[in-house]
Amino acid sequence: xxxxxxxxxxxxxxxxxxxxxxxxxxxxxxxxxxxxxxxxxxxxxxxxxxxxxxxxxxxxxxxxxxxxxxxxxxxxxxxxxxxxxxxxxxxxxxxxxxxxxxxxxxxxxxxxxxxxxxxxxxxxxxxxxxxxxxxxxxxxxxxxxxxxxxxxxxxxxxxxxxxxxxxxxxxxxxxxxxxxxxxxxxxxxxxxxxxxxxxxxxxxxxxxxxxxxxxxxxxxxxxxxxxxxxxxxxxxxxxxxxxxxxxxxxxxxxxxxxxxxxxxxxxxxxxxxxxxxxxxxxxxxxxxxxxxxxxxxxxxxxxxxxxxxxxxxxxxxxxxxxxxxxxxxxxxxxxxxxxxxxxx
Amino acid sequence: xxxxxxxxxxxxxxxxxxxxxxxxxxxxxxxxxxxxxxxxxxxxxxxxxxxxxxxxxxxxxxxxxxxxxxxxxxxxxxxxxxxxxxxxxxxxxxxxxxxxxxxxxxxxxxxxxxxxxxxxxxxxxxxxxxxxxxxxxxxxxxxxxxxxxxxxxxxxxxxxxxxxxxxxxxxxxxxxxxxxxxxxxxxxxxxxxxxxxxxxxxxxxxxxxxxxxxxxxxxxxxxxxxxxxxxxxxxxxxxxxxxxxxxxxxxxxxxxxxxxxxxxxxxxxxxxxxxxxxxxxxxxxxxxxxxxxxxxxxxxxxxxxxxxxxxxxxxxxxxxxxxxxxxxxxxxxxxxxxxxxxxx
Numbered sequence: 001x002x003x004x005x006x007x008x009x010x011x012x013x014x015x016x017x018x019x020x021x022x023x024x025x026x027x028x029x030x031x032x033x034x035x036x037x038x039x040x041x042x043x044x045x046x047x048x049x050x051x052x053x054x055x056x057x058x059x060x061x062x063x064x065x066x067x068x069x070x071x072x073x074x075x076x077x078x079x080x081x082x083x084x085x086x087x088x089x090x091x092x093x094x095x096x097x098x099x100x101x102x103x104x105x106x107x108x109x110x111x112x113x114x115x116x117x118x119x120x121x122x123x124x125x126x127x128x129x130x131x132x133x134x135x136x137x138x139x140x141x142x143x144x145x146x147x148x149x150x151x152x153x154x155x156x157x158x159x160x161x162x163x164x165x166x167x168x169x170x171x172x173x174x175x176x177x178x179x180x181x182x183x184x185x186x187x188x189x190x191x192x193x194x195x196x197x198x199x200x201x202x203x204x205x206x207x208x209x210x211x212x213x214x215x216x217x218x219x220x221x222x223x224x225x226x227x228x229x230x231x232x233x234x235x236x237x238x239x240x241x242x243x244x245x246x247x248x249x250x251x252x253x254x255x256x257x258x259x260x261x262x263x264x265x266x267x268x269x270x271x272x273x274x275x276x277x278x279x280x281x282x283x284x285x286x287x288x289x290x291x292x293x294x295x296x297x298x299x300x301x302x303x304x305x306x307x308x309x310x311x312x313x314x315x316x317x318x319x320x321x322x323x324x325x326x327x328x329x330x331x332x333x334x335x336x337x338x339x340x341x342x343x344x
Numbered sequence: 345x346x347x348x349x350x351x352x353x354x355x356x357x358x359x360x361x362x363x364x365x366x367x368x369x370x371x372x373x374x375x376x377x378x379x380x381x382x383x384x385x386x387x388x389x390x391x392x393x394x395x396x397x398x399x400x401x402x403x404x405x406x407x408x409x410x411x412x413x414x415x416x417x418x419x420x421x422x423x424x425x426x427x428x429x430x431x432x433x434x435x436x437x438x439x440x441x442x443x444x445x446x447x448x449x450x451x452x453x454x455x456x457x458x459x460x461x462x463x464x465x466x467x468x469x470x471x472x473x474x475x476x477x478x479x480x481x482x483x484x485x486x487x488x489x490x491x492x493x494x495x496x497x498x499x500x501x502x503x504x505x506x507x508x509x510x511x512x513x514x515x516x517x518x519x520x521x522x523x524x525x526x527x528x529x530x531x532x533x534x535x536x537x538x539x540x541x542x543x544x545x546x547x548x549x550x551x552x553x554x555x556x557x558x559x560x561x562x563x564x565x566x567x568x569x570x571x572x573x574x575x576x577x578x579x580x581x582x583x584x585x586x587x588x589x590x591x592x593x594x595x596x597x598x599x600x601x602x603x604x605x606x607x608x609x610x611x612x613x614x615x616x617x618x619x620x621x622x623x624x625x626x627x628x629x630x631x632x633x634x635x636x637x638x639x640x641x642x643x644x645x646x647x648x649x650x651x652x653x654x655x656x657x658x659x660x661x662x663x664x665x666x667x668x669x670x671x672x673x674x675x676x677x678x679x680x681x682x683x684x685x686x687x688x
Contacts (some may be wrong), residue, residue, distance in 0.1 A: 092414050161505065164632060164666045171636035209556075212586075213610045244555075246590050247609055264558045265591055286558050288508060292515035322508045 001136045003052045003201070008070045008139050011314050012202060012237035012258040012280050020305060021069040022337040023141070024330065025241075026320030027062040027228075030075045031327055034061050042164060045090040049076050050122045056129035062139055067334055068328065070139050070202070070279055073130060075123050076147030077206055081154045084249040086217035088153075093299030101157035103169065111180075114187035117215060123191075124198040131199035142200030144192055146207035146242065147184040147229075148222035151177065154184075163212055164332070170221055185225040189232045196235045199268050204239040204261070205229060211244015218248055223255075230257040239282055243319065264318030268307040279307060284318035291328040297329060301336040310342040345480045347545070352414045352483050355658050356546060356581035356602040356624050358633040364649060364657050365413040367485070368674065368680040369585075370405040370664030372406065372418045374639070375671055378405050382658045388436040393420050394466045400473035406480055410671065411678055414483050414546070417474060419467050421489030421550055425498045427463035428531055432497075446524060447500035447513065455482055455524075458531035458539030468533075468542040475543035486544030488536055490551035492566035495521065498528075502657045508554055514557075518573075521565060529569040533576045548583040548605070549573060555588015562592055567599075574601040583626055587663065593618040608662030612651040625652060628662035634673040641673060645680040654686040 003009070003147050031036050034204045035058050042048050049055060059074045078088050078096055102108065114120060130140055145266060147154075150164040152203050153159075160166075169177050214224060222242070224280035230238055240252060241261030252260050253275035262284035271281065289300050305315065315337040321330065346555060347353070348615050351365035355617040379402050388393050393399060403418045422432050422440055432442045432688050433493065446452065458464060474484055474487070487499075497503075498508040504510075513521050536547050549570060574582050584596060585605025596604050597619035606627035615625065631642050649659065 159505075161503075162663075162666065162667075167630070167632040168635040171632055211609065215611055217630075231560075244588075245611075247611060264556065265588075267559055267591060284513070288511040288515055291512040296515065319506075322506065324508075330577065 002133070003136050003139055005069055007137045008141075009201060009237060011312065012239065014258070014278070014280060016311060020310070020315050020337055022315040022334050023065075023068040023070040023072065024062070024317055024333075025068060025072075027068055027330075028058050028072060029321075030234055030323040031321055031325045032061055032065060033327075034065060034166055034332055045076070046088075049074070049079065052122055052125035052129050055122075055126035056133060058065050059126070059130045060133055063134065066330055067338070068138070068281055070135060070141050070205070071128055071130060072096075072141040072143065073200070074222060075126070075143070075148065075206070076245060077143070077330055078153060079120055079123060080114060080144060080150050080184065080187055083114035083116075083191070084183065086111060086154055095159040096153060098154065098157040101165075102154045103165075105176060108176070108179060108183075109283055111183060112190055113183060116191045120194065127195055127198040127200055139201035140190065140199060141202050141204055142195035143204040143206060144188045144229075146205050146210070146222060146223035146240075147181045147188060148207045148213070148218075149207050150184045150188070151181055151221075152209045154180070163209060167212065170186055170217055170252070181221060181225050186321065189229055192229065193235070196233070197333065200236065202237045202239065203233055204241060205257075207242035207245065210242035210248070212248075215219060215247040219251065223248060223251055227255055230255045231334060233262075235340065238241070240312075241282070244245070259314060261316070262318060266318070268304070272308075274298075277312075280312040282314040282316050284316070285333065287317045287319050287325065290325045290333060294329065294332045297332045298336045301333055302340060305337065305340050305342070347480050347483055352485075352658060353545060353581060355656065356583065356658055358602070358622070359623060360655060363685065364652070364659050364681055366659040366678050367412040367414040367416065368406070368661055368665055368677075369416075370403050371410060371674075372410055372416060373665075374667040375674065376405055376409060376668050377613050378539045381410040383422055389445055390432075393418070393423065394475050396466050396469035399422070399470035400468070400477060403474045403484075403682050405479055407478065407664075410674055411682070412482070413468045413483050415450060415474060415478060416485040416487065416548070417467065417489070417544070419470070421487070421494065421552070422497060422636070423464055423467060424458060424488060424494050424528065424531055424535060427458035427460075427535070428527065430455060435627045439503040440497060441663070442498065442501040445509075446498045447509075448483075452524060452527075452654060453528060457527060458535055460535045464535055464538065468538055471539055471542040471544055472541075483545035484628055485546050485548055486539035486592070487550060488532045488573075489647060490549050490554070490566060491525045491532060491569035491583075492557070492562075493551050493553045494532070495525055495565075496553045498524070507553060511556065514561055519552050525565060529572055533573055534675070535577070536573065536577055546583065547577055548585060549601075551584070551586035551589065555590075555594070556587035559591040560566065562589060563595065567592060567595055571599055574599045580625065582666075583658075585626070597623055603658060605660070606662060612648070621656075624656040624658060626658040628660070629677065631661045631663050631666050631669065634665070634669045634677060638673065638676045641676045643675055643678045645683055649681065649684050649686070654678070
């Protein structure tokens, strides 16, 4: 199906666009009253993720309400461990929690490679429903966690400030770590290919816990697997967002993906120099800017747009939206991007 | 009093040393059974901090047991908010918690500048007792939190993954933020001068939450105040450790301090190039290395020493010791540094 608005895809491929496309990480969800209404119809976050009709509904909300240039499927990166036989709960105010962690060879034997149709059909169905409902208005982004981030949750068993259990395993059990990372990577590639088959127009890989590894460990235990994903996903453009991996920017310029996401710590001009001219950059406004006055949001957003320049940029935040952000402030950010024209 | 071992101070001043000095962040505390014994004699962490005899005892333990080249006074960065009229509790497994947060002008009126003798006498007394007991064996490090990190706790009211309340205030109430940062800075300078008066041989400033600000905000709301502290503390060498502030390394090379701490994400050679030749560098082993085999600890520590080179380096971790680290592994790290000689 032809897209009415394909700005995101053209920017990702490095083509000239009339204006910079814009979407926001975590745009589908908690900040919208309309989301909270849908959320109240189910018992929990995971039930929402697993109910395709509702997941599709909240995926489309920000397109209708905020006017973004892309939808991103409402889901969770932790569906992959679950599909591999390592289920989790989402505990209110606390975050994810795994009943069984994966720390030994014996634990590994209880896992299996994810079969997307069998284990993740609810995501694929949500994508199909969303595509039908979007009817070509904007592209739909599919996504997965990067293998290292998924590994961190599966071994640690929950969120953590330091992920010291997960990181310990890289030192004490590197061969085990590589086997688990390999299984996660293989599962993720199959999952992303199934998302594309179901209709995803672009894929984003989130390495949320990139920033806690040393440069050497990041290379060995994360980038290697991200690189495999980028090499395998050739059907649609791929975006890699590795939060905190400032030390890996030069290497990321060499991945076979189209777009690199920047967080708000990363200087725009320096990042462009490190990553090189052949990638589109995505980001990177501090989500806290959206707490300030509309005038300040407008001015700071325009400064950001000027720093990125007219080409190879997808406007976004440098992290997900914070839950207490006013949707009106989000609209000011989006409208500023949509109204901005670079001076010749 | 003359020090028998003044390696730390000579390395900080950029003088040649026979070998690289070594100490570890959080060396006094939780990893040692001897610490846990002392800790069990009091009702909580804060009582331990506020009991000079016991604080001195646990300060000296790692000198005796681990053989480090410096002691660091057992205390907490949050004694400053407490001394300013903003008390806190340390909740087991959860971290610090403030009954009242500081978010408005009215809240500011209830604060006062810290009077070190009046409000922080227990730290000064612990320093005096420690100095007497150390009897010149190794230098004693005094410390404080950087104003931005203290501000983050006082406004947020607890630890946080994003500190979005604290960061929101930088956008919505910058003038208020600067007034509070100014009060914290003035209090901190007086506190550090009193620590030096009581016997501290070197001062370290910890900016634990440096890494969550954008480069521009870090400059305005953190480095400016750290710079004031560095300018005012001229009696002894000063170390600045700003975790995650990779984007500020070049600027930090211009601070009037002697030593810059690096975390384990920061490449050693790149950091030296950015910071320049006129600072001593401290760090930066990943604390998780200490979970691995003794052989691996030895090899990786020697690699680190070679990367830093023979001069202007103080060996340390890139973050505090994790609580479940085996003291024997810590000893291997320390012994490796002490036995290492750079080839000519």
